[in-house]
Amino acid sequence: MSVPALLRDRADQLPQLDLRRPRAGDTGFVTGFGFIFASCHIDYRSPGNFDEDVDVRVRPAEIGTKSLKLEFEMRVGERLLAEGYGVLVGYDYANQKSAVLPEALCAKLRTNVQERN
Secondary structure (H helix, E strand, C coil): CCHHHHHHHHHHCCHHHCCCCCCCCCCCCCCCEEEEEEEEEEEECCCCCCCCCCEEEEEEEEECCCEEEEEEEEEECCEEEEEEEEEEEEEECCCCEECCCCHHHHHHHHHHHHHHC
16 A cells, blocks of 8 residues: 555545535535545555554644645554655646635644644
8 A cells, every 4th residue: 555545545534623525425525525645655664564554543633725744653562664755735636726615624634733732
């Protein structure tokens, strides 16, 4: 699995932050709003093996007007396999252009960032 796909999948598992791309029947989302994965940086720290269970931790790091930086780390127990970040850009799928992040989303993300500090 690629790191961009991994971060998108992890974002899908955080409905309390409304990071998922809207799907039919979803509520609480801005119609047509979603994310485009813009960039990724990863530093590998130690090798992992196919038979190991990898714990992936993802947290918001920076919240911009139209973008969001997510930091991540991958661990097996206490052993750090990799760490880095990805940048997601708000995207208006209906109009095919970047979009300002909804304020409700930013407020939830800011709360999560403050809880971490």
